Amino acid sequence: MKRLHIAYYITAHGYGHGVRSSEIIGALLAAHPAVSITVTTDLPEIFLRSRLPDGDGRLVVRPGAFDVGMVQKDSIRVDVAATLAATLELLEERPRLVDYEAEVLRGEGADLVVADIPSIPLEAAAAAGIPAVAVGNFSWDWIYAPFALRDPRWRPVVRMFEEGYRKAKLLLKLPFSPAMSIFPRRTDLPLLARPGRARRRELAALTGADANKRWVLLSFTSLEWNEPALDAVEALNAFEFFTVKPLEWTGRMNIHAVDRRTIGFSDVLASSDVVITKPGYGILSDCVANARPIIYAEREDFIEYPMLERELKRFLRNVHIPQADLYAGRLGPALAAIESATEPREILPRGGAEKAVKTLIGLM
Secondary structure, three states: OOOEEEEEEEEEOOOHHHHHHHHHHHHHHHHOOOEEEEEEEOOHHHHHHHHOOOOOOEEEOOOOOOOOOOOOOOOEEEHHHHHHHHHHHHHHHHHHHHHHHHHHHHHHHOOEEEEEEOHHHHHHHHHHHOOOOEEEEOOOOHHHHHHHHHHHHHHHHHHHHHHHOOOOOEEEOOOOOOOOOOOOOOEEEOOOOOOOOOOOOHHHHHHOOOOOOOOEEEEOOOOOOOOHHHHHHHHOOOOEEEEEEEOOOOOOOOOOEEOOOOOOOOOOHOOEEEEEEOOOHHHHHHHHHHHOOEEEEEOOOOOOHHHHHHHHHHHEEEEOHHHHHHHHHOOOHHHHOOOOOOOOOOOOOEHHHHHHHHHHOOOO
């Protein structure tokens, strides 16, 4: 059986990219013993290893970043000026990065490049004569385009991503996505996320949470709550609140931080009754897969937000919480409203990982 090697690049913009990439990578390793994969990302290796088997040594993780994403002030607010500065530096480094990665790909003997969703690895693949596939629910040229209308310094950044994306042989287009017409060929994928396992009894024993109360997952990597906001949340004594580290506040009776190495994020979500978050591909997918209602706050300076808001209303019980209320810890009204929220109108098909694997193997 011929050995096949895939070079898989994952943006570190958010954990959702790592979650969905892990679904595809895990399915590849499980279905095809002849496949080995090198993952290049600046996401924490421990995060990826917690979601992936080692594939009998067929999985290698190396550090590397080939896009900037959006520089975040916290999980909701972005820093546009800092993002521009970082992307302009990336633009200067682009020729060197393309040449270096092309040499890496030749040295690895890569048969296929997959990128979620930096463009520089797609350019490197083209330089090395290797087919390349993009995976995503948005592209960075689309995210940055509104900024280019306000500030011409963004225009060469947008062009950089456009030029890279056009070199992809195919886009595996995920749910909750715009047209993404910059890619010459596109194939739609069903939902990638899998349901977690409810482990409420274990979580109660681990954290001291009352299993008879309503459980709320605060799905943020960071959230700026001051002492009055934390007091307001702690006063909601009919609820137990959970975070996944590194987000944690110590000394609060009903706020519990869980280490994902002990109980994974999907299992914490599956054990909760409701999720409070900001709209993003990963959390929407997990909530759909686990049939969990969502309370969501608006995001600023992010073109993806209106589309994600529209999509979550199709597939999830939902309530909007104003950003000001979230930061003040005024969660009570939204938690009351979610109990009578309308059931979703539509069902999202599943099986995205299986379709992705079949498509990728067919390209090698």
